[in-house]
Amino acid sequence: MGTKQTLTPEDWIKAAFKLLTSSGPKAIRVDYLCKELGVTKGSFYWHFADLAALQAAMVEHWRRVATSDVIASMVSPELSPRDLFIRFIEDILDVPTREYGGPMTEVAIRHWAAGDEAVHAVVRNADTERLAFLTLQMRGSGLTGPEARSRATLIYATLVGLKQLTGEPGLPRMDIPGFVDAMLRPAPSNAAAVQAALVASATPVRCPEPQLEVQ
Amino acid sequence: MGTKQTLTPEDWIKAAFKLLTSSGPKAIRVDYLCKELGVTKGSFYWHFADLAALQAAMVEHWRRVATSDVIASMVSPELSPRDLFIRFIEDILDVPTREYGGPMTEVAIRHWAAGDEAVHAVVRNADTERLAFLTLQMRGSGLTGPEARSRATLIYATLVGLKQLTGEPGLPRMDIPGFVDAMLRPAPSNAAAVQAALVASATPVRCPEPQLEVQ
């Protein structure tokens, strides 16, 4: 009743992301997937030619939802540049992860890419595409060409880096609107100052006292 | 008689490099190694705990002969800075490869590193070590701190890049002494000019007319 009769490729991809984020790239295995979905191996090979095909589909899916789809959803012209930036950044870092491997999909993909050149190539493409879009928007906000590019690079690198740290407890939470405002200010062009603005605007999460294991 | 009775770890490492350079990282397999050496699999596991141990030994061997050993052989103070540079570059790019996988070991290792994070980490360390040494020597030749570092980086990146292209036919052959002379000139500090000096001093190998496949 509540259970679906037939599996779709999306079911396999979703299960594979779950394995990726929970147990790493090497956990993307046919038997694990089948256990997760309650079927036997033969079923997998009806949907995919081989494991490489599923992996390619995973990466391509990620590329679409975490890059092209987000960019495409931005072309509605009612957004101010500032709001567009905020939404883009929040979407890139969070939206595509909701349905699949949880909030750490982006980090898991980059970890996977470190050991798989095919994955790495797609991640590079995604970075390029996102950066080109951010640069274009920066330029549309009145910044000059090189300035637009360098600010876009800085903002993107900073946020990707912070996202990596999000896994650890006691992370600083980032104030994305405040950061965007600092990045859009035309004058100072001072990377260090902008970086300082981000750090200053980051509200540290309540940091629990370090607990010693006392019994 | 002419054949050795007993295999050494070095024999396995050498055979593994042969497989790496001829057929890529995935060809480093126990059965291939055994066929190459004329023994059975059990022999391998007497010498190494597992395949990962052999791979680690390969990378560590490369790191030693292609980095630390070359640097250590340079501390004899009879060399002029210019000759030291020339010898270092030639040794780094050629010497460590003679005994093992031929002249393309450096390229093969970097290709391997693209798909294996453990290998990649060692390559990064080697690059850092080589660059630190080159920078130090630049500084000893009268260049200022930042200038020494940027020139060392440029020279190293250029030569690594050219080495990658060496595999293809019709390569430009590089005039290392001429390049070093250009890099040691203190004044202009112009990266593009130095780059031009290298390209100008590269004597193109006889470039055959493009042959159309006419039958």
Added chain:
DNA sequence: ACCTGAACACCGTTCAAGT
């Protein structure tokens, strides 16, 4: 000490047969 030979383990892949 060094190696053989055979077995085992693991996991991707195939395929005839079911519904």
Added chain:
DNA sequence: ACCTGAACACCGTTCAAGT
């Protein structure tokens, strides 16, 4: 159309037995 179940293939690893 979608899946089961069992077999096979591939290759890393183990180990008792040889010299």
